[in-house]
Amino acid sequence: MLLSPAEWQAVAVTLRLATVSTVFLMLLGTPLALWLARQRGSLGALCEALVALPLILPPTVLGFYLLLALAPNAPVGELWQFTTGRQLAFSFPALVIGSVIYSLPFVVQPLQQAFASVPGSLRDAAAVLGATPRDQFLSIVLPLCRRSFIVAAALGFAHTVGEFGVILMIGGNIPGETQVLSIALYDHVEAMDYGSANRLAIGLVGFSLLLLFLLYRDRGWRIGR
């Protein structure tokens, strides 16, 4: 085998984290993007800025505040411990929370743009044909934004795979629980094991490149006129 058992474990944790995070990202990002796409005033702009913050903040800043919020004596951490009986900081759920916040702009922005690009005139046409807003969303908006959903999910997934700073701050480095690929690679470098580091790095480059290539190749369906 190319990878050691510990590295395979890191691959598994990474994929699990990316998958779970993507599910939450889509569930949270879709209504948020829909809401943002309809906002005109300052409140919308403020929320948009908040969502976009992870794009420019150093991940360590985000990680630092998350660490404080998730600590056992902080409200969120305390609530979690009270309901689940487990500590939140340095756990897999903590990683999911961090990833979702960190990757949110990658999901919300393409969706928001897609929603905004669906002409209101088409939704009006659907409305006078008897479609409720829910109907309009499912039968008009969703199909017209299909590609953007794929883009959003893929970017959310890929970005979570590539996450490092936030995880380092809030996840620690527990094999099988919170040790993801990027952290494992960092460990190899710390230990001067450049060969192993290179294997992981090449794997990550290959994966990311393939995903982006597939995404850009399949421009496929666009909103027609």
Place this chain on the structure above:
Amino acid sequence: MSDLQVKLMHSYATGFRINLDTRLPLQGVTALFGPSGSGKTTILNTLAGLGETLDSASVICGDVIWQNSAQRLPPWRRPVAYVFQEPRLFPHLSVAANLDYGYKHVRQHKVSVEQVVQWLGLDNLLARKPQELSSGQQQRVAIGRALLASPQLLLLDEPLANLDRPAAADILRRLQRVSRETALPMIYVSHHIEEVCAIADQLILLEQGEIQAQGPLLELAGRLDTRLAEDESAAAVLVVDAQERDDNFQLTRFQADGQSLWVGAEDSAQPRRRLRIPARDVSVCRERPTQSSILNILETELVAIRELSPAHCLLQLRLQEQYLLSRITCRSRAELKLQPGDRLYAQIKSTALLSDGQQP
């Protein structure tokens, strides 16, 4: 439902105001006619429940409140369908699925898909995507889609404005047939007077957000005191019945109030037609002209005279029940010493047969 009671008031930041209080008959085709920016589309949108909220709006259909100060039925709960100026077909759906869109949202269907497909000539288009259709075909699909929603009222906002003349004429004929065969009430917005004269039963003249005149089309078109009469293209509309066909000269004889008119017309199954007779193509004589090249000379009574300018005036001429308009120079009027009550012979230089007419 018998009529639609509409009261609208709105002031725009630009100073434009809409102020309207009327009853629209829910019967036949009611045309909203007026220049661009006279508030036509705003009225339609309000009837459909679309668009901005007006300062004050009340729409009551029979005894059902669609909208008042306390409530506003959303568009999907109103029994209306809307044909917009652009077709607004759903690009990701085939023609068949577009047609089905409104159909599947209603429980009680008034028409079948087959019937609508036949009315609008859509049989060869069903499998296509909207992007593959010409604009005329797209608009036909849009009309079909609206009809299949089984509305109690069909709103049409300049549905022919973006089409070339043959496509527009084709759709107009189809709409007339639909109107005849379904008795579906329609409100038809247009700033194209020929379209309006061809299809409307009732006419509402809008100007600056207010109703200038309202009534049966045939009556309003023959009046002197409306904005229509002031226009260069003022014309009366006559309802005529086909009598006989002269194939040698390719003319059809029609009868209007007992008098004959020869008009070049294709043979049509529909004996009752509408003629649009431009006022500038009608001249008058005190005595019946003989040996004239003009084919159509009608005996009329001068009812009223309106001076449009120092140069031109407009005459209202009565056949029996129906009216003609004649635009002549004020000089001719002075020389002939025309007075209301005079018997005059109206010479009609040209007439336009408005495609398949409707029962008035």
